Structures are given as C-alpha cells and as structure tokens.
Amino acid sequence: MDLRPTGHSLSTKSHSSQCIGSCPYCSCGCSFIVYSENNLVKDIYGHPADSVGMGSLCTKGLTYLQEIVNSEFRLRGYYLNKEPISRQELLRVLRENLIGKKIAFILTKQASAEDYLVASQIGEVFVDAPVVGFKTRTLDLKDWPRVKLIISIDAEPTLSDVMAMRFVVDAIEAGAKLICISARYESLCAKAHERELLNLGEMVRFLQRHLRLDGEIGKLLRAFRGGLVLFGAHLFLTPARAWFEYFLKKVREMGANYAIVGDIVRFEAREIGELFLNLEKFDAIVSIGNGFRYFSDEELELISKKFSLSFSAVPDFSINVSNVGVGLSLVPERGFSAFRGGLREGIYSNRCIASPSGCEEPWRLLSEVFEIKSLGELKLQDAKALNKEEPKGFLEAKRWIYYLGGLCEELGHWGYWTHGLEPTQRLILPKGESFTNPKLESIEKVHSANIAKGAVFISPEFDEYQPFFAGIRPGSFQGRPFYLVEALT
Secondary structure, three states: OOOOOOOOOOOOOOOOEEEEEEOOOOOOOOEEEEEEEOOEEEEEEEOOOOOOOOOOOOHHHHHHHHHOOOOOOOOOOEEEOOEEEOHHHHHHHHHHHHOOOOEEEEEOOOOOHHHHHHHHHHOEEEEOOOEOOOOOEOOOHHHHHHOOEEEEEOOOHHHOOOOHHHHHHHHHHOOOEEEEEEOEOOHHHHOOOEEEEOOHHHHHHHHHHHOOOOOHHHHHHHHOOOOEEEEEHHHHHOOOHHHHHHHHHHHHHOOOEEEEEOOOEOOOOEEHHHHHHOHHHOOEEEEEOOHHHHOOHHHHHHHOOOEEEEEEOOOOHHHHHOOEEEEEOOHHHOOEEOOOOOOOOOOEEOOOOOOOOOEEOHHHHHHHHHOOOOOOOOOOOOOOOOOOOOOOOOOOOOEEEEEOOOOOHHHHOOOHHHHOOOOOOEEEEEOOOOOOOHHHOOOEEEEEOOEOOOEEEEOOOOOOOOOOOOOOOHHHOOOOOOOOEEEEO
C-alpha cells in the first residue's frame, strides 16, 4: 500500500494519530484513513487518493471498521460453556481438545488470509461461499468504464462489491449499453437499457437460446467487441453451476470479458456443504465468524457431542452454541489480508489500533496453541480450463428459493447504522403467488412486482441472538446440499 496520510486532517473530531488501511469486506478493497485517540477509533474516512473508493466508504465498510469496533455489543473475553475463564485456562482447554484431533475450520468473511494459512496447517478448511479454480475476472475493475456493452447476469454490485457500481455507472455515462438479466429488480437494473426478470431455471434456458453465435446476446457481444458480462457469485453455488461455468466459456469464445461479482474463493478450500456431509469424521469444529448459523438442529445436536470453538466480534448464534467462545479482533486492530472476492487480489490492511483485552487474532492464538512458527505462502489455485461442453439436462422446478440478503450481512445486524437497511427478516414473493413452508411461518410475507415469477427471496443474514428484531438462522430452513439458490419441486 503506497498511500500516505493527507496533508490536512479530513476529520474535525479530536484525534492524536492517523493510519492507512484497506477495507477487506468486499473485493473493491477501498482505502481508508483511521483517526484514533487513546486506542479508540474516533473517525474514519475514505482515502481521497484511492483510485477505487476515491474518498468514499460504503455503509457496510463504515459499520465494520468503526461502529462494530466501538460497539456496546462487542464481545470481549474468553468463555467456556458461557462462563468466563482466563487466557491461561483457555490455552489449556484448547491444547487438550484440539492437539492431535481431526479439526474442521469454518471461515466466514471475518477470517483473514493469515487465519486461512494457519487453519490449513491444522485441519480442513470450509467456507460459506463458492470455491472455484478458474479466473474470476478477465478485465480489471478500473478498465470497466472503457467498455461499450455490459450484460449483468444476476449480478448486483450495490449489495456486494459496492464501489464497483461506480465503474459501471462511468461506463454508462460514457455511452455503454447495459442489459440486466436478474431474478429481482435491483439498483443495477434501474440503470439498464434492457431488462429481463427471470428465475434461475428461466435464466439458464434464456442464456441457452441467446448466448450463442446466432443468438441475440451472441450477436451483441460480437458487435461490441471487448464487452463485459457480469455474473453474480451466488450462481456458482446453485444446481446450475455447471451451466454458468459453460456460459463463462461461451463469453470468452465470443471475444468478450467477464467478471464475477460477489463473495467467492479461489484458494484451496471446500464449500461448507461438504462439511455437512462429513461431520462425523471430525473431532472438533472451529468457526471464525458466525459459521454455526448454517447448521440444522440435527447437525447442531451432532456437534454438541464434539468440541466446538467460535471466534466472533459479538455474542452471536455461534458463540452461544459453542463450548468455547473468544472475542475476535477486527480489521483496524490487526494486520489483515483478504482471501475472498473476485474483483481484486492482494488487499491488505495495516494494524491501526491495539486489540481490546480479551479479543484475539485467531491465527496468532492457534499458532501459540500448536506452536506454529511460519504462516506459509498464500497461493491461488492454478487456473483450470472452463467447461467446454454444454451440460446435459437441468433440474426443472416450479419455484426457486434464493437465500440472498442485502448490504447488511450478518455482522451488520449488530449495528445501528446497517440494521436499519433491513430491519426485519422477510419472505419476498412475486405478486399473485403464495408460498407455504412450516419452518418459515413466523416470517413476514411481502409481495413485490420486483421479483421474478417462480422465485422467492429470504435473507439468511439473521439469527436468533441478534439484539434488534432477531430472526431465524438459515440452518433452520435451508435445504441440503447447501445451495444459495435451491429448487423447490
């Protein structure tokens, strides 16, 4: 990171020091300036010289980097069966229950690349995002404004890689044509010249017809050479995954570029659905972030017979169901390298303030327990070739349920700033359609003209322990295998 503090402070609040960092909560990696005093974050601003954020930070970034850091709900300390213990006792318990054991690690967005490297040395790593072995983009973010055609396939930067939206807008203002194909009408669709509202099954059939040399999209891609097709990352954790890998290949064959927007992993790891199928083989489960919210009641019953450890910034669902809970150091309090996201790599944030007493960097604590001396090297998987053959067949479904939330994300529901964006958990249906699921009877149903026919949306970002309007964790209603879009037959 080559940015320096500004000549004049951007903050009017009292502070004694300033520090440069980069936000790792999406793959835009916007740079910021932390203004602190007495080891407290007093203010935070986007760095005006940053070529991506250009002096801005989104609400999600501000919440994670400032509000949660200073939150009254912040978890500090070490807990064994919800009773406080000393750090010395914590080390004894961890050595007794982890060393020599078969361990599964669940790494959410709260985990750093450093955590990933240490976890990979100790056990098997699982993530709550699609894991892919191919390139997640063929055109850098800063080159998007030069393209003359953008086609979005269920991609919504505003809800994931927020500042990427400005590069799309720059392209549109420079004369680019935007086509939006999605299951819900979102911010990107509002700027589109053409729109198609389609559920997952309809979307695949639509792309089969039109993403070919003699199809309408194929003709456009060949007419606007070097165009850009955006794919939502969640599409690669659906029953149609093979189709979308095939569509990426077709895009490249037609001389266009692609970029995957949203949460995605290119490092060696396994998707969390594989953990559900193999729970019995592990002696211990370690979650960094709120990973246990994805587990069903039956899976939690099985885990209760094993050793479980959770690191979290707040007393969320995972902390409450684990044998051991540990306060988690947040980004301004640690050197943090990101390992998730598809638009940029190499996002690193400096440590700006010290961690509060009772908050730990997981990799440092685990290195102490296991006496690990070296992190190792972070390497992307070798890029594999995309699927050249058109997949055979596709699961037909009367309805598709989408487990997709908004900008808030689960940690954001512990913040006043972001929780207001999505204050209650709702089941969103197309107008004129009904939906019955005994597990979701307590969830408010809302009908909207902005949802594709045959699609249902519910946010998975709530759990039963949130301080404001607690909801239902996804593990209590999400099916198996673990998909972000699921077929209801």
